[in-house]
Amino acid sequence: MTTELLGIALIFGITIALSIPLGRYMARVYAGERTLLDPVLGPLERLFLRISGIDTLREMTWKEHLKALLTINLVWFLWAMFVLTNQSWLPWNPDGNPDMTPDLAFNTAISFLVNCNLQHYSGETGVSYFTQIFCLNFLQFVSAGTGMAAAVIVFKAIRDKQTTQLGNFYDFFLKSCTRVLLPLSLIVAVTLVFNGTPMNLEGKASYVSMQGDSVQVSQGPAAAMIAIKHIGTNGGGYFGVNSAHPLENPSYFTMIVELLAQTIIPLGMIFALGYYIRNRKFSYMVFGVMTVGFLALLAPAVWSEVQGNPAIAQLGISQPGGSMEGKEVRFGSVASAYWSIITTVISTGSVNAMHDSTMPLSGMAELLSMMTNAFYGGCGVGILNFYIFIILAVFISGLMVGRTPEFMGKKVEGREMKIAMIVALLHPLLIMAGTAIASYLAAGDVNMGWWYVNAEGQPNTATAWLNNPGFHGFSEMLYEYTSSSANNGSGFEGLGDNNPFWNITTGICLIFSRFLPIIGPVAIAGLLASKKYIPESAGTLRTDTGTFGIMVFAVIVILAALAFFPALALGPLAEYFSI
Template identity: 55%
Template sequence: MNKELMTGLIPLFAVIIASYPLGRHLANVYTGEKNWMSFMSPIERFIYKLAGIDPKEEMTWKHFLRSLLICNLFWFFWGILLLLIQGILPLNPDGNSGQSLHLALNTCVSFLVNANLQHYSGESGVTYFSQLFVIMLFQFLAAATGMAAMAGIMKAMLTKCGKTIGNFWVYLVSSITRVLLPLTLIMACFLILDGVPMTFEGKKEVTTLEGNKQFISQGPVAAIVAIKQLGTNGGGFYGANAAHPLENPTFLSNTVSCMSMLLLPMSFVFALGFYLKKKKFAFSVFTVMLVALIIGIAVTVSTERLGNPNISFMGIDQSGGAMEGKESRLGASATAQWSAITTATSNGSVNGMHDSMMPLSGLVTLLNMQVNSWFGGVGVGFMNYYVFIIIAVFISGLMVGRTPEFLGKKIEAKEMKIAIMLALLHPFLILTSVAVTSWMIVRNPELSAQWLANPSFHGFTEILYEYTSSAANNGSGFEGLKDSSIYWNISCAIVLAASRFLSIGGQIAIAGLLAGKQFIPESVGTLKTDTSTFALMTFVVILIIAALSFFPVLTLGPLAEYVTIK
């Protein structure tokens, strides 16, 4: 009982407490105020000088977005090249070969967009060199890109009337040097002390209790696991991800990992309040996200603890819950909680097989990613929520006969059109991809055996989960799906890239357009956006849009499966 309590409430409250001062630190970093990491200034100035960056330059939203896209495009080609030739590069003690072009394409896109959807197994699919100079590098860059975009949007929201939203390069560099790097070092040290490997040696030969020889993969695991959790990346060093005992060795490492997934997404909501000097608004947003997260955790934990009714009559002991696809050292509750947190934060790491979860648990993980606004990825979690705020402001204004304004800026047709397109982009990418893939399987039934591990409703859910995870930049999967093929690599890469960069582009555009408008002082007719009523309105808008978009397809997948096994 104490173990389950520790799995749930204590770590959650601890990370909420820790995220408040970290939120203040984030606000100080992006406002340029002196903070406890200011000693990194000489290193940052050296980077700016080396790269030819003027740190005092202010960018319009178009210049800001162009810089973001150019940065990611450069590293995309860097990653493709290294993954193709990794077999002849150093730090390859296990002799792993280079990836195919379509797999390298999928890997690079996936890690650049902060999804880390892995269509390869880490032990054999990449080398130590690629783990460090592609995988880990991209985990820093992808997280910092989202953080820089969020910093630009915060600057735009604070601006009374101006056309600039800050400097992308400064935000990117400071996100790494003053936030991600120190936090990663701290967590990596903890993981090493807890038994996670940090070495450049190759596979280690051991003799099992049965007397057999077995080769155990190792490598620079601790550093990569640390940034994968803190940066809401999720890509595992091993194919089994955090279910692997060398990546997540103890119940303590499991608990700290769950906390680290939430730390920065929660902190950014508080940072928004400090940056805008509107703590009440930030608390209302935080409350909505937290309530949704707790509901998801409660449903998954209770469902997995109940066990599988289909095997209850067999006399199988299910006192520990539904244990298929779960590690016995962690248990059903810890795995269920992880699944809710990793999908709510767009992290994507897994410590159990989501494909083995009960239908209602699978439904929660899908809904978390389909809503994609409950804390979400680092930085971009609030950015997705920001779109729904714009829609909620406009609808609320029409309902009560007040001018739709947000933070002193009038919401007009142009911003609403972009917001609606962004709200519809997410379901469009998911549902279109699922429809095309399902049509292909119906036309050619042999594809079902080649791609899916399960028939009927569960097999359909495998397809739905893959594209939902891609569109939400999550990266977890119903790993019964056989996704390492040209079709899945290319189709998922398209969804990954479109969902990331079209969304960020639209969100920055809305913020930039609003920043350039004349500030309207608050009056009696101003719609209050920092009240519990407006918070509830935003929550309802999000649920309605998600329900209307995804309820039919969820009915064909997890809901239909739930009815059949209940």
């Protein structure tokens, strides 16, 4: 067990060591400075810009940024809907996978568009190779690039003293894809291929197991998708069981690679912020708060899984590896607990063990990781979520000392606070409202008609969603909406979610929870950037200190506790005390 603990400590240490130089590199890329990859990727970018006719030298206001971002995302959504509903006749479908139903296609298109990758289908049977490459892989690149570009807009607004011109969205977006996502994805994909992950266009392979059974195993362009799903903090599984599949995650070494892959850009963006705005102390404050939050969530999850299941212990059965239900023997309970918190804190959503099988306290830690939605976070959007809490902390601190709240030399006034509060309250609203509706329908055993169709194609009641009754069944529904609102994508997979009710309601949740938390921070940053700069004085609240970090952490904890404790008490906490 000590070796397993040392293993996750080493992985986290390596991640930090790699993310600092990556952050410096990304800051240079976004600032337009020369880097080592210029001779290789510069011509490719210029060719793309020449073909598209985009002028990246034309700077945009924050409103123009958002207009470009939302417009291009609409185009991508329409493309995804076309491919998903027509994949049966499109090329590269050797296994003959059928078209998706409209409601499932809507959910899948939205999910991959918003960097969530909530999957109500199984990868082996749900999509073709053409769909994997030209739809889902494509969306995993551009959705991550969109989040990173939005973060850089905020970076520039913080750095510049007074301006309405905040760079060019397409410039930030293109560089995110070509200079960061593409090189890192190539490294991870090649590593996976050399360790046994498929990368071909062949159909299912047959083999005879040791029991003498004939087994069909899916192949295809797996390595490419697995690489970008982690580098871009997307999380969608090429195979149905995600990174618990032996071809998607062949060994402990590939597990380390995939953990590093999904963590390095979110941490790198924190350090990139410090280098870009020329205030590394501020980025250290952000990193410190996020890391304290991450460790506070990791500790109970690891402890709970190592202790094992008390119901089994009462029978006198030894559990030397901890709670191994739903875990991979190759990885163990400690590594699975670490992955479960990494993937929910960072909003990747990939899994190497089944979250539905984790102990109640671990499930609560996973839920809290997504409910706070402020520690590390996904590519770019993690910084945006944290920015909202910074604005709230600045405002509260100003009230406490009787001064007009200021952030980086700009007054935070009513308009900015209204936007920040709308964004902060949206997350619990989507989670609580969705869970309340689903729980009401399930508790009343309501006949859902066409909204819920069982495996035989017949309408069924809402209770058929749940494979587990009571507290755990409630947690399954709570987790689904939490995962959707946090743009995470993981799930308590005892829930029957491939039906119109869950596909449509979570799809709507995904739309609001992705774009409003991007629109809000960009709008606040743009409004602050246009204001007159106020030089620092003796009474200025410094936001790059440990004291302010404690204030931000307190704001996050209080808001999360007030919003979500009642729901957690009805789900994982009640389950924990009932064992």
